[in-house]
Amino acid sequence: MNRTFRTITVPEKGSWIKKRYRPFIDSAGIPVAVKQIGPLDGSGSKAQLILFDDGQQYVVKFKGNFQGPRVLANELIASRLAQMLQLPIAEFQVVRVPQIFIDFEPDMARRPFIGGLQFGSLFYANAIASPTQTMLGHLDNPTLLASIVVFDHLINNWDRSCHGDNVLFLPGSPPQLLLIDHGHAFLGPEWTVEELQANTLPVKPLFGNFYRIMAPYLVGDVFAESLERVERLQRQQLAALMVDIPLEWGIYEAEQEALIEFLLARKDQVRPTIAKLQRRGRFPQTEDYKKYIVR
Template sequence: MSSTVPELRTVNVTRYVTPLREGGSLPAIAEADDEFLYVLKFRGAGQGVKALIAELIAGEIARLLGLKVPEIVFANLDEAFGRTEPDEEIQDLLKASVGLNLALHYLSGAITFDPVVTTIDAKLASQIVWLDCFITNVDRTVRNTNMLMWRNELWLIDHGAALYFHHSWQNFDEQAKRAFVQVKDHVLLPFATELDTVNEEFRSILGPESIRSIVALIPEEWLVADSSEEAGNERRFVYTQFLETRLINSDIFVKEAKHAREALI
């Protein structure tokens, strides 16, 4: 597995194609100036830039660990997009999202992962469960797997609900050391029999340097969206410290995941 953290490309949105109304934050399929289609996540939706930051950090950590995530890009949205949209809800969303947003490459023809239809091997299941415990991702359940099958491979999507500590910023060091009790609802937990092996492997890959490189990708304007530049710098530091502390204490959430799995079988 590569330990190199790539730089993200920046594209300009040229065409709003269609909303994806199954998403609570109303993402959309959009075309960019590189002529590719993307799933566009708006800074003006739901939890705002915090959801984009979670999507960015979680997605690039997953990629670094060798898991498949659609390419993530920064997407500039021009103010003209909100002027001609007839749907008032979408128009307001576009106007609130002028500037830098986040987008993921659209996997045309992908289908939602169904654990009843598709069997995932124990190693991959353990890797995904470990990842979601690490990033505190509450949104990978039977009801909403947030995984796609594309070209016979499993792809991870929608990490905006991860890193929920940043909605309060309080006691982040304490939160970093906590078990992830929500793992009991993880769709892949019954198959995750190799958590100890994965814990050892992933801790050797995901070191402080790579964590800092990923956190460094966060645009400054997202960090200072509702605060000062000084507070923005502090938040970048907190993201780094949270992830580094959580990695050092990964045995805690692995133990919780193993106990939760034992309770299922």
């Protein structure tokens, strides 16, 4: 790879970047790390907040992270699928963090991180993780919340049903929701082809604390639109999700085909699972939903 070096202007006097690390321009246009901001609190994968040469700050998950080897691919594929299904996903990028960058930053050097191509999610400074029930009420868009439930069942993302910090609330007029953190999608961060094939079905009902917070706004037939969108997914659309996944992430032809088959088999089984949750009283089917308010 041809590497063109350039001077990076850093405001801090005596910056370690000027002394130790000279960022280069990636010939493929992939953003390259220029400055570590700090670790992300509470991240199971020990994600890091990093400034890149495109001027953006990304929350970066690394190869060699603590959760498992499939985290980066899970994040990229789920994010692309969310875009395809018109869900509000945080902006994302494949980014480059060289090994020398990792080695010169003490907090990262002590981790088992591996340099190269990583997954980056754009950092939103004013975002609020784990939105409250009151915040969700300001959205005035129950079909959006319903589409999140449908999406999570499609990709088997149990994590968000329990943890609201996988959703960002952006205050404003109007306020917005953004989805993040899909490292536990499919069968988690360590799935194998054989496990995907053996555990595609059934689509198990998901319901945790965050879904309970959303429940008052999921009245009646709010799931119809998102269910229809999922059921219309075709093989060629799912195959497009697999294009240009970095080879170093280990998602080869067999893994890609297993993921496609996993999604194809599940897309028509989400509807009966949602119906089962409604029959169990998890989501209200009438306007009388006071019992769903979280005190």
